[in-house]
Amino acid sequence: xxxxxxxxxxxxxxxxxxxxxxxxxxxxxxxxxxxxxxxxxxxxxxxxxxxxxxxxxxxxxxxxxxxxxxxxxxxxxxxxxxxxxxxxxxxxxxxxxxxxxxxxxxxxxxxxxxxxxxxxxxxxxxxxxxxxxxxxxxxxxxxxxxxxxxxxxxxxxxxxxxxxxxxxxxxxxxxxxxxxxxxxxxxxxxxxxxxxxxxxxxxxxxxxxxxxxxxxxxxxxxxxxxxxxxxxxxxxxxxxxxxxxxxxxxxxxxxxxxxxxxxxxxxxxxxxxxxxxxxxxxxxxxxxxxxxxxxxxxxxxxxxxxxxxxxxxxxxxxxxxxxxxxxxxxxxxxxxxxxxxxxxxxxxxxxxxxxxxxxxxxxxxxxxxxxxxxxxxxxxxxxxxxxxxxxxxxxxxxxxxxxxxxxxxxxxxxxxxxxxxxxxxxxxxxxxxxxxxxxxxxxxxxxxxx
Amino acid sequence: xxxxxxxxxxxxxxxxxxxxxxxxxxxxxxxxxxxxxxxxxxxxxxxxxxxxxxxxxxxxxxxxxxxxxxxxxxxxxxxxxxxxxxxxxxxxxxxxxxxxxxxxxxxxxxxxxxxxxxxxxxxxxxxxxxxxxxxxxxxxxxxxxxxxxxxxxxxxxxxxxxxxxxxxxxxxxxxxxxxxxxxxxxxxxxxxxxxxxxxxxxxxxxxxxxxxxxxxxxxxxxxxxxxxxxxxxxxxxxxxxxxxxxxxxxxxxxxxxxxxxxxxxxxxxxxxxxxxxxxxxxx
Numbered sequence: 001x002x003x004x005x006x007x008x009x010x011x012x013x014x015x016x017x018x019x020x021x022x023x024x025x026x027x028x029x030x031x032x033x034x035x036x037x038x039x040x041x042x043x044x045x046x047x048x049x050x051x052x053x054x055x056x057x058x059x060x061x062x063x064x065x066x067x068x069x070x071x072x073x074x075x076x077x078x079x080x081x082x083x084x085x086x087x088x089x090x091x092x093x094x095x096x097x098x099x100x101x102x103x104x105x106x107x108x109x110x111x112x113x114x115x116x117x118x119x120x121x122x123x124x125x126x127x128x129x130x131x132x133x134x135x136x137x138x139x140x141x142x143x144x145x146x147x148x149x150x151x152x153x154x155x156x157x158x159x160x161x162x163x164x165x166x167x168x169x170x171x172x173x174x175x176x177x178x179x180x181x182x183x184x185x186x187x188x189x190x191x192x193x194x195x196x197x198x199x200x201x202x203x204x205x206x207x208x209x210x211x212x213x214x215x216x217x218x219x220x221x222x223x224x225x226x227x228x229x230x231x232x233x234x235x236x237x238x239x240x241x242x243x244x245x246x247x248x249x250x251x252x253x254x255x256x257x258x259x260x261x262x263x264x265x266x267x268x269x270x271x272x273x274x275x276x277x278x279x280x281x282x283x284x285x286x287x288x289x290x291x292x293x294x295x296x297x298x299x300x301x302x303x304x305x306x307x308x309x310x311x312x313x314x315x316x317x318x319x320x321x322x323x324x325x326x327x328x329x330x331x332x333x334x335x336x337x338x339x340x341x342x343x344x345x346x347x348x349x350x351x352x353x354x355x356x357x358x359x360x361x362x363x364x365x366x367x368x369x370x371x372x373x374x375x376x377x378x379x380x381x382x383x384x385x386x387x388x389x390x391x392x393x394x395x396x397x398x399x400x401x402x403x404x405x406x407x408x409x410x411x412x413x414x415x416x417x418x419x420x421x422x423x424x425x426x427x428x429x430x431x432x433x434x435x436x437x438x439x440x441x442x443x444x445x446x447x448x449x450x
Numbered sequence: 451x452x453x454x455x456x457x458x459x460x461x462x463x464x465x466x467x468x469x470x471x472x473x474x475x476x477x478x479x480x481x482x483x484x485x486x487x488x489x490x491x492x493x494x495x496x497x498x499x500x501x502x503x504x505x506x507x508x509x510x511x512x513x514x515x516x517x518x519x520x521x522x523x524x525x526x527x528x529x530x531x532x533x534x535x536x537x538x539x540x541x542x543x544x545x546x547x548x549x550x551x552x553x554x555x556x557x558x559x560x561x562x563x564x565x566x567x568x569x570x571x572x573x574x575x576x577x578x579x580x581x582x583x584x585x586x587x588x589x590x591x592x593x594x595x596x597x598x599x600x601x602x603x604x605x606x607x608x609x610x611x612x613x614x615x616x617x618x619x620x621x622x623x624x625x626x627x628x629x630x631x632x633x634x635x636x637x638x639x640x641x642x643x644x645x646x647x648x649x650x651x652x653x654x655x656x657x658x659x660x661x662x663x664x665x666x667x668x669x670x671x672x673x674x675x676x677x678x679x680x681x682x683x684x685x686x687x688x689x690x691x692x693x694x695x696x697x698x699x700x701x702x703x704x705x706x707x708x709x710x711x712x713x714x715x716x717x718x719x720x721x722x723x724x725x726x727x728x729x730x731x732x733x
Contacts, residue, residue, distance in 0.1 A: 262539050332576035336639070338537060340589030340646055341566035350588070351578055 052429075056422030062209040062223060063164035063172050065135060065198070067116045070157040071147065075111045078103055080151045104148070109140035113162070120203050121194050130190040134198070136163045138221030163211060164204055166222035166416040168195045172204065175415040186413075212423055216390050217404065222413055227424055229390045233303045233383070233398030234372060234431075240307025240394065241314050241371045246364050248311075249318030256319070257326040258348050277316035284313045285377030293381060301382035304394040309381060310371040317367040325359030326352060358443040365439035369432050375402040401428045483509045484551075485650060485680045486531055491545035493526050493535060500526050503545065504706045506699060510649075513672060513681045515695035515712065517688060519727065522701040524684045525573075528652050531682065532568035533561050549650065566593055569643030573655040575635035577627035577642070582619050585627040585638055586610060589646035605645055612678075613641035614671050633664025640671065644679075651675065653683040657690065669694045688728055692716050700724045 082096045110132055117124040117131050124131035139162045146153060167186040170176050172195060182189050198204045215226030260266045288309035292298045298305050329352050337347035378384065384403050391398035399407070405424045411417040486508040493501040501523040508514045516524035526535065533554060535541040547554050554564050566589070577585050586606045587596075596602035606623070610616040615637040619630070627638050636656055643651055653672075657665040665687075672681060672694045685691050691698050691712065698715040700708045700723070708715065708724045719725040 330576075332572060332574055333578065334537070335534065335570075335572055336576040336578060336642075337588075338534065339532070339565060339570040339572065340592065340642055341562050342589075342592055343562050346592065355579065 052422045052425050055419050056424075056426040058173065059419035059423040060208060060212065061206045062211065063169040063199070063204050064207040064209060065160075065162040065164060065204055066207075067113070067160055067162055067203065068119070068157050069112055069116045069143065069160050069162075071143075071154045072112060072115065073155050075115075076107055076109075076147060076154050078107055078147070078151075078154075081148060104144065107144070107147075109143045112143055113140060120198060120201060124194070127190060130188050130194070133165055133187060133191045134168055134194060136165045136221045136223035138218060138224045139163060161207065163209065163221075163223045164195075166413060168204070169223060170413075170415045171195055172199050172206075175419070212420070213427075216388050217386060217399070217407070218388055219386065222411075222416060225408075225420065227401065227404060227427055229387050230399045230401045230404035230424075231427070232391050233306070233387075234401040236303035236391065236394045236398070237307040237310055237400060238368055238372055240304065241310050241368055242364070244307070244311040245314040245318050245367060245371075249315050249367070250322050250360055250364075252315075253319045253322035253326060254348060254353070257323045258352065259344065273316050273319050277320055280376070281313055281374055282376040282380065284309050285380030287312065288377060288381045299395055299397070301385045301387065301397045301399070302395050303391060303398050303400075305381045306378050306383050306398075306400060307394065309377045310374060313374065313377060314367040314371045317370060318363050321363030321366065322356070322360050325356045325363065328359070329355050354446075358446050361439055361442050361446070365435055369435055372432060372435070373402055373428070375400075375406055378403050401431070485510045485549065486682070487546075487548045487551075488527075488530070489546045491527065491530060491543065491547060493523070493530060494540075494542040494544075495538070496540040500704055501530075502704045504701075505545075506706065506709055508680060508682060508697075510680055511676055511678075512697060513676050513683060513695040515691035515698045516682065516684045516701060517686075517691050517698060517727070518701035518707075520686075521703075523704040524699075524701045525654055527701070528654055528682060528684050529570075531650070531652055532565050532570055534565075534570065536561065566646045567648050568650040568652060569646060569648035571636070571639050571643055571651060571653045571656045574659050575632055575639055577630070577635050577638050579626065579628050581624045582610075582627045582630070582638060583623040586641050586645045589642060593646055595645075595647065609641040609645035610638075612644050612675065613637045614667065614674070615641055631664070633660050633667060636660060636664070636668060637671065640668075640675075644675075648679065650680045650682065653681065655684050655686060658686060665690070688716070700727060702727070 079100070082093065082100050084090075084093045110128070113135055114124055114128050114131050117134065121131070142162070143160075146158075164172070165187075168191070171178075171187060171192055176186065185192065187195070195204065211224045212226045213231075214228055215224050216229035217227075218225040256266060256269065288305055292305045292308050293300055298308075333351050333355065334347050337351045338344070342350065378400055383399050384407065385397065385399065386407070387397045387399050389397070401424065405421055405428065408417045408424060409421040411420075484507045487506075489505045490503045491501060491505070492499055492503050504523075504527055516528060518524050529535045530543050530547055531549070531554075533543075535543055543555060549564070549568060552559070578588065580588070583606055586609050587602050590596050590602065590605045590609075596605050607616060607620075610619065615634060618634060619625075619638075627635065630638060636659075640651070640656075657668050660668065669690060672683065675681060676696075683691075683695065695712045697710065698712045699706060700715065700719075700721070702723050708719060708721045710720070715724065716728055719728060
């Protein structure tokens with residue numbers, strides 16, 4: 001109090017100055033804490049991305065043979081695939097077809113590869129086992145598929161890119177200690193020597209490989225293991241989530257927020273939705289296993305079940321976020337519409353909903369991105385199985401990107417799959433980044449109207 | 451409390467008693483001219499009674515002002531005339547309100563039609579975040595008042611003219627309504643209300659968010675609109691009530707305290723509470 005017998009204004013000023021100093025110190029301290037927190041967070045993010053990118057990016061480039069493969073007619077002794085002739089009984093055709101397939105099975109396509117390698121390493125023919133360890137085992141099937149697709153290549157020589165074996169890739173990239181003794185190396189001494197020689201000769205090149213994008217997972221031909229199956233599985237599940245969770249969630253939110261009477265039933269529903277959003281996702285997996293697989297008899301490990309489970313998991317998020325968006329629309333807009341004689345539905349559809357669309361889009365993308373990254377519930381409905389094919393429909397066996405990451409990081413060939421895992425993470429992050437950019441773009445588009 | 455209760459009752463019909471001389475309908479108006487009529491209207495928000503049995507009549511083409519301190523129930527009462535209280539959770543209206551003799555709380559009444567007939571302008575200008583044209587055309591389109599584009603153009607133009615906004619916006623009808631100044635926005639809202647051809651316009655403190663110049667424009671507009679519409683205006687501004695209304699009703703704590711010709715209310719109030727309020731002793 002500035003009582004008259006005080007030292008007057010000067011006394012007050014001194015007091016204020018003293019407190020001002022203290023306040024400024026507090027402010028500076030607070031700002032420093034804030035900057036520190038942001039810096040720590042940025043450093044963590046940078047180290048995370050740094051690790052993932054430095055490990056994952058090299059995996060998109062794989063040791064690849066550039067070989068001239070001669071489709072020697074001596075080795076490939078097979079006629080063209082039989083076709084059904086006019087008047088031929090189906091049974092008869094099947095018999096011919098089976099015989100042809102058996103014949104095809106006996107063709108030694110590995111011999112073609114050994115012949116091709118012999119041109120560069122003459123000793124290859126003498127120890128074919130060591131030679132075949134150079135090229136990943138799936139490639140002789142690739143040769144077979146070429147012959148089946150186009151029998152006219154028999155007798156010709158084609159320059160082909162063939163993936164090196166995963167262990168050769170590891171050896172050449174230095175992802176294994178080269179000084180380890182033979183009994184702890186994954187390749188024989190002979191194979192390692194050849195790999196180094198071929199690499200030096202330019203036969204093995206480090207080339208960008210599409211295998212990781214185009215192939216499904218593989219255990220027999222590790223170098224060719226890819227994400228296509230998991231990617232398709234994730235894509236199908238996302239489609240199901242978007243098609244189901246968004247309309248149901250948005251409609252529920254609109255009803256609850258705009259139309260539902262406020263009574264104990266709606267209160268109960270609201271409490272339940274809020275609680276559902278907090279339920280651990282693995283519980284939704286159990287629910288999915290019990291309801292969709294055991295009760296509805298839907299196939300195990302199928303994207304349809306995964307999509308339904310993720311839909312259940314995403315619904316509360318979409319509903320809550322949409323409701324809060326609707327809550328934020330000023331009531332004056334509703335009053336304005338009702339005031340000129342719009343019905344409640346018209347006021348909602350013409351005015352409230354268009355204003356809420358940016359928020360709803362954000363809610364949707366957050367929900368879908370969360371679903372895309374979810375692993376736990378998928379483990380319980382069999383989606384962690386090893387699936388070596390790309391699903392064609394949501395009812396086919398499949399896995400998902402995060403589950404694929406989980407499976408790969410547990411693979412016993414650590415020094416090859418560490419990079420593969422990071423590469424898969426990069427693909428997943430890229431997908432999420434695309435989704436988020438899409439959300440931002442859509443939001444901007446709708447917001448810039450006014 | 452008791453005193454006001456006795457005061458409220460006799461308001462409902464034109465030929466009524468003792469203390470209502472000042473509340474009588476303007477001379478020359480027969481009871482058939484009654485546009486809006488309320489009798490014993492009570493509004494509840496949950497358990498709380500916000501309006502304690504109000505009765506009054508409003509005749510065609512008059513401007514009725516509702517004045518009173520905050521929380522006196524004047525806005526609540528106003529919003530009962532086009533059933534905007536329906537949108538408030540827990541709000542309940544009892545008593546009888548008629549528009550052209552028809553009970554608007556009758557279950558057979560379509561609230562959408564009612565709101566076309568009884569338009570409303572709100573306290574805060576609330577144009578839709580759409581173009582000026584769309585703002586005005588929206589209601590007319592909803593009710594199918596224009597058969598084609600040229601009809602609609604006409605509706606939009608005449609409505610904007612009536613709201614005194616046409617000259618200012620005729621070159622930028624596609625510009626967003628939210629980009630106008632506050633006063634222009636409020637006139638746009640009036641144009642929007644006018645576009646659906648109402649008989650009655652309810653105005654809930656239409657100038658409370660506007661500066662004096664915009665306010666005076668709106669006041670002039672009210673005088674102009676009176677020729678075609680019955681206007682009920684809620685205001686905190688007593689000068690405004692004095693300037694632009696024919697009759698004034700004073701509310702206090704949910705009671706109708708006094709109703710009468712505006713000149714009489716402001717120069718010769720019959721009630722102590724009215725006098726205290728208009729002389730600024732409270733409120």
